[in-house]
Amino acid sequence: MLSILGGLGFLILWKLVVVVGGYPPFILPPPEVVASRLVTAWTSGQIGPHAWATLVEVALGFGAGAALGLVAGYGLGRSSIVARVVSPYLVAAQATPILALAPVLALWFGPGLLSKVVIAALIVFFPVAVSAMVGIRSVDLGLLELGRSLRATRRQILLTLEIPAALPSIFGGLRIGITLAVVGAIVGEWAGAERGLGVLVNIARGSLFDIPLMFATLVTIAAFGVVLYVVVVLVERRLVRAR
Amino acid sequence: MSATARGRIELADLSLSFPRRDAARLPVLDAINLTVGGGEIVTLIGPNGCGKSSLLRVVAGLIPPDSGSARLDEQPIVDPDPRIGLVFQEPRLLPWRSVAANVGYPLELAGVQGVERAERVSGALHRVGLTAAADSLPAQLSGGMRQRAALARALVREPDVLLLDEPFSALDSMTRDRFNVELLALWERLRTTIVVVTHSIPEAIFLGHRVVVLSSRPGHVVADIDVPLASPRTLDELDAAVVSATAREIRAHLETDAA
Numbered sequence: 333m334l335s336i337l338g339g340l341g342f343l344i345l346w347k348l349v350v351v352v353g354g355y356p357p358f359i360l361p362p363p364e365v366v367a368s369r370l371v372t373a374w375t376s377g378q379i380g381p382h383a384w385a386t387l388v389e390v391a392l393g394f395g396a397g398a399a400l401g402l403v404a405g406y407g408l409g410r411s412s413i414v415a416r417v418v419s420p421y422l423v424a425a426q427a428t429p430i431l432a433l434a435p436v437l438a439l440w441f442g443p444g445l446l447s448k449v450v451i452a453a454l455i456v457f458f459p460v461a462v463s464a465m466v467g468i469r470s471v472d473l474g475l476l477e478l479g480r481s482l483r484a485t486r487r488q489i490l491l492t493l494e495i496p497a498a499l500p501s502i503f504g505g506l507r508i509g510i511t512l513a514v515v516g517a518i519v520g521e522w523a524g525a526e527r528g529l530g531v532l533v534n535i536a537r538g539s540l541f542d543i544p545l546m547f548a549t550l551v552t553i554a555a556f557g558v559v560l561y562v563v564v565v566l567v568e569r570r571l572v573r574a575r
Numbered sequence: 576m577s578a579t580a581r582g583r584i585e586l587a588d589l590s591l592s593f594p595r596r597d598a599a600r601l602p603v604l605d606a607i608n609l610t611v612g613g614g615e616i617v618t619l620i621g622p623n624g625c626g627k628s629s630l631l632r633v634v635a636g637l638i639p640p641d642s643g644s645a646r647l648d649e650q651p652i653v654d655p656d657p658r659i660g661l662v663f664q665e666p667r668l669l670p671w672r673s674v675a676a677n678v679g680y681p682l683e684l685a686g687v688q689g690v691e692r693a694e695r696v697s698g699a700l701h702r703v704g705l706t707a708a709a710d711s712l713p714a715q716l717s718g719g720m721r722q723r724a725a726l727a728r729a730l731v732r733e734p735d736v737l738l739l740d741e742p743f744s745a746l747d748s749m750t751r752d753r754f755n756v757e758l759l760a761l762w763e764r765l766r767t768t769i770v771v772v773t774h775s776i777p778e779a780i781f782l783g784h785r786v787v788v789l790s791s792r793p794g795h796v797v798a799d800i801d802v803p804l805a806s807p808r809t810l811d812e813l814d815a816a817v818v819s820a821t822a823r824e825i826r827a828h829l830e831t832d833a834a
Contacts, residue, residue: 474667481635481655482681492684496671575671 361544369544370551378545383552385527386517389445390560393452394513398506401457405464405502406494415465426458430516434523443524451523452516456509463505467498496575503568510564514557529553580613581648582658582735582768584634589643591629592793602793603629606643609787609796613648613735616762616769618779620825621789622832627772628664630794631738634770635661647736657685660729660767662739666721668713668728675700675709678727685732699727702761719750730761736768744774752810755781763807776822777813780804786821788828798828 343363349355350362357365373379404422407414434451441447471494479489521530529549536546589607592600603626611617619627632638633645636655645652647659668677679696687695700706703723713721722742729737739758743751755778762769773779779786780802788798803817812818 472667474663474665475669477637478663478667479684481637481661482684483655483657484684488684492680493669496669572671 358541358543361547365544366547366551369542370548373545373548379529379532379549379552382527382529382532382549383556385445385525386514386521386529386553387556389448389452389517389520389528390510390513390556392445392449393516394456394510394560396449397453397456397513398460398509400453401460401505401509402464402502404457405461405505406468408461408465409468409498422458422461425454430455430519434519438520438523443526447523448517448520448525448528451520452513455512455516455519459508459512460502460505463501463503463508464498467501468494470501471497499568499572499575503564503572506564506568507561510560511557514553514560518553529556580766580768583613583648584609584611584736584768584770585644585646586610586630586634587644587646589630589633589640589645590793591626591633591638591640604633604640605793605795607794607796609799611768611770613768614766615784616759616771616782617785617787618783619770619772619787619789620774620776620779620829621794622791622829623774625789625791626794627789628740630789631661631740631770631772634736635659635738657681657732658734659736659738660732660734662722662725662729662737662742664741664744666713666718666725668721668724670713673710673712674705674716674724674727677713677724678731681728681732695731695733696727699731702730702764703727704757719746719754722746722754726758730765734767736770739769739771741772741774743778751778756810758782759806759808776825777818779825780818780821781808781810781813786825788825788832790832797832798825800824 346360346363350360353360361369404418408418409415430451433454437451437454438447441450475493475497476489479493484492517528518530518533521528522534525531529552532549533546533553536542536549586607586609589604590602591604592602595601607630609617619630621627629638633640634647634652636652636659639653647656652659668674669680672680675696678699679692682692682695697706697709700709703726705720705723705727708716708720708724713724716724722745726742743754746754758769759782769782771779771782773782783802786798786800786802787796788800789795790797800821802821804812804815
């Protein structure tokens with residue numbers, strides 16, 4: 333309810349800025365123009381293929397990055413040797429701006445799907461790995477001893493103690509990760525691609541000079557981020573309740 | 576207590592040390608010789624850091640001794656054994672699980688499923704008076720009820736031996752008294768061997784058929800005192816003269832050691 337009110341407020345403010353500031357549509361189109369352009373862009377099939385391409389990149393990149401992040405986070409959390417050897421490289425990789433890395437990765441992995449998936453996965457990896465590490469380390473040592481006293485196997489300890497205890501922390505990382513996956517996919521598209529919402533932003537701004545379309549694309553990107561985030565939150569609720 | 580009762584623990588020349596930062600090891604237990612008969616209740620008392628809890632962990636199969644042996648019914652204890660139920664100082668419940676799911680946890684790990692698990696869980700909950708709280712989460716319970724749940728979890732596999740590591744130390748004294756009475760009532764029905772670590776002399780006397788006094792580190796047995804009280808016991812008996820005499824004897828051993 334509050335978020336709907338906030339959204340309305342944002343639209344009113346946007347309209348006000350356009351009217352009061354007297355900006356022409358090619359600088360800042362008013363919300364109703366963007367809204368109608370959004371509808372026509374979808375109905376005419378102009379945006380659909382681009383949106384689908386980005387969605388696939390985000391999904392695959394998030395999946396790969398989160399999976400690798402979870403495995404790495406587990407290793408980091410369980411073994412101090414792994415943590416000491418790997419952490420510096422992990423931090424260095426994270427500290428290098430993805431914008432600077434993207435052209436290199438595009439060069440290596442080509443202009444197709446793979447380079448976007450790699451970039452998105454790379455950017456998702458770090459928060460998920462760190463949150464999984466923190467989560468695994470947060471497991472009560474007393475519970476681990478209890479598990480040992482009950483002859484729990486390695487696998488049982490993982491499934492009944494470590495994962496449930498780490499779950500809230502892991503989902504903190506996944507929530508950050510899913511929004512970053514969208515960023516990663518768009519950045520990857522900017523570094524070179526034939527299709528995708530990032531490409532469409534560039535086309536709308538450049539060859540088409542269709543600024544309302546550019547804004548409609550931005551709205552689509554933002555909506556993707558919100559919807560995917562909500563999906564992660566819903567999955568989290570289910571899993572946390574199911575432990 | 577017949578000699579054939581199950582749950583007989585024999586510790587022979589048992590020594591234990593822990594690694595330290597320097598090369599030397601920290602001696603914790605020194606040549607412990609102790610036999611607990613099947614169905615007997617023995618309380619272990621001693622100063623802080625005397626290795627009482629470590630001794631319990633050796634019996635539970637969690638720590639291997641440096642030398643000597645620990646045996647349960649003639650078999651050496653080499654790793655945790657389902658015939659032994661362990662209750663820690665803290666409840667150690669899985670906070671995301673209901674009480675019933677916590678109590679069923681040992682059965683779940685052992686692959687006991689379905690109706691059998693449910694029945695044994697409700698039996699164990701009934702024994703400790705927690706039936707009504709079966710679906711509660713640990714955070715919704717009082718400290719005493721949480722420790723009851725931990726006790727039910729230890730009972731659910733119907734062990735021959737119960738090891739309790741200062742199980743009531745976090746509870747207020749009235750709850751603690753009631754717990755001790757209930758523990759003895761439970762013993763009257765189950766006749767399991769019980770070893771309780773405590774640092775309360777009255778508790779040691781009230782619960783134990785024998786009170787074993789350990790020295791400060793490295794712990795060794797300095798006294799093994801029979802408690803001259805018949806079962807079933809009542810809290811009123813703690814005021815009896817024989818109890819005072821036993822308490823004085825225990826205190827004397829503890830103080831001699833401290834001197």
